[in-house]
Amino acid sequence: MVGSARLLSSNKKRVFEENDEVESSQVIKIETCGDLQAMTVQQLQTMSKQVGISARGSKHELVSALKCFLDNEKDGQNIPITSEMGTDDLKNTTSTSDAVKSSGKKAKQLTSGDKAQNLNLVAEVLTVQQRKTRGKPPTDDNANSVVDSENLKTATKPSPTKRKGSSQVEKEDGASTERVGFFQSSSEPWTILAHKKPQQGWIPYNPKTMRPPPLDDGTKFVKLISWNVNGLRALLKLDSFSAFAQREDFDILCLQETKLQEKDVEKIKERLLDGYDNSFWTCSVSKLGYSGTAIISRVKPISVRYGLGILDHDSEGRLVTLEFDTFYLISGYVPNSGDGLKRLTYRVTQWDPSLANYMKELEKSKPVILTGDLNCAHQEIDIFNPAGNKRSAGFTAEERESFETNFLSKGFVDTFRRQHPGVVGYTYWGFRHGGRVDNKGWRLDYFLVSESIADKVHDSYIIPDVMGSDHCPIGLILRL
Template structure:
């Protein structure tokens, strides 16, 4: 028995590629999955007697004599019995050759391969497999155009296309289980060649029960079924066009849902309801943004029809401001402050179609006003502050300055203004206040923007002083981000932070009609946020 298990890797057969059409919103992707059938030295492909000699190049090996369903069933059953005897390396090779992810423990690998064979066994039992006597190895499959809306051409029964069963998977890591509905993705496999009887070979490499190979990364799966991953070059995410709807939070609580402006924004106010529409955006460099062909500030104005736009991190110098002003038609009132401590750094601005009553720059404290971090305008009904709070920086070198000097000074300034009118503070406040505001809270405990000190300072100096986080008030259990780092492509996977806010005086909080995020607007590592305030 042991001798029969020591099977070599012989008689490699390379059939034609298998076309895999991945069902995605709006377009299809055709991937190619090549697989190799391994034969055994001691147990050759006896059922493939009609195949040419093993040293001949072959396109497809199909035994004409094996045409009955009972014979195919018997072969697949024997294959399934062989799976348990395969080693981890052999399982990985086989799964990779079939286009199935090959990471995980031996039990998981066996389960994945067994699932695949079960699907084939079911197809055989149902008479779903149509066989061809000969298929050329040079015959290629048509590739569907991603942008085409043409329906896939129907293939006649004579062409023997095979519609295989759908497979889905949910991937969960051992360190942290991710419950993500977007991981369950169906794929339809169309095989434009004969089904090939697969003989699985295995060799026992275990010595006294000790495994010779350990998986570098163990993956525990709730469902051990085959799937194709983005990391393998095929993106099958159902959220590809709206990545902000991916629930990527690593430690979600019951009841949390992901933010989707299409479904969560209230109906527009009636025309006779007096209100003001404010937008705020950290543009991460305004000159670069204005050079983009498809995302000019003017285009954003045309689309959103805002009354006031607040900008942070403009990175302009005083000499650049006049040229920028000329490109903003329809918004004649604009007020800019630039960093003089470090040129081309920081900078804030307020651009308005409403002429303000007064304008102030900075906090009025020289130590805080050299980096262009604050502009204040006064309107009839409220003060509007556009702020860019200092980042604590690498190594948290500015943490002490931020929590002991800047935050208290800004808070006191706001409370002083509030004595005469309500206050609205907006901008990049560089703090993810709660765990719901950051996708990976456990991994960022000492990261700038999520330290306990910054979060406590945010609460002490602003929320406890009577200023309301309007987005969180409107959406108490909603995961919505405004910032995604460039380094790891966070926007595509929705691994973000909520750093941008509209804080308002408590007694006008109920006048907020909508506090929202515009995650579909790119051009920066931040997205714009908006506030509609009834007057």
């Protein structure tokens, strides 16, 4: 397996540079579905992301996916077809709402019923002003204040260039800039209560209003981020990945579903993030380019382990464990039960009990944090359509019972649900039906912690505005 290595960026250029503005505009009109063929790959990718489907693949695959999306969406569902199509679209810092305002026009929307009935649909993509607002990179003083001599973070007042816990980067004068790169526009669909059968008192998750204030000055803490990236190589093609790291200013980043082969890891490291000097990777050897987990850290761990130490479980690269002074951290990607639930028995009778036993063994020496894609929506509040998914992988009675029995009943705390008992917040939206557009999702990603440190959790939160995967990142701030 791949061990620790220094992360050196082969491209030292920052995402933001001061006083650098670029404007570009383009009008694209689609008279028929066939006109998708006339679009560039970049334009097809941008439109795919706008409607919430996969932006990966060849031009032929992208055209086919968009046609399929238009044909297969449920009747009556409104699908935004306004898209920002500038020549530097994947790198700029455009807000969709601001672009529409600057154009003085209203975005057109068509229902999928209209699409099905009229193959001669007209999708008028508005002219948008695409503006890159670039700021200063972090100073050495800021970088040095992140980790103290014991490799721990100490709370300080937010710097004038970056607001702690904010979804936006700020200029020095305090005026917020537009969201960067693959951050979603200000439509914020996650703030709408989306659930087939909501219970009384349930409310939607809104990170702008539900996150606690920053910790007091001098409080030591660690900030963890976890993200199922659904393929790291494709994500790194977006310069916005480093902008995400700048914005979130995490100490440790846990990744799942990297889909890397061991031979690719060294090259990938060269394209990662400056300042994170420790990285630990495990890749699938039973099926190449599948699964895979990693942990990238500013803080040097005491030790590292790969897998569970059980041959039958360790060929798919699903676990990395780091030991720190006060806790163990596990980045995990739990096996999906699969189409036809073909791996359900393996998952609930072998994998889950083995992982739980491993965590309890670690817990004998210090508290444990398990994070990642655990592939289970535990309760009905954790999935948009519970009734329609009772035999879907991730929401079967067997998986939910196993989650309760092997983890929660053994003293591990679901930190988000503990902090937000009646809040509907999702972390996964399937590409196939564009569920992200109207927030029809699942909560599959978790931070589970030992009960002994549950009270030290300052914040357990979802970061729903980050695109680039069918999952969004989640975060945890733990007092030390």
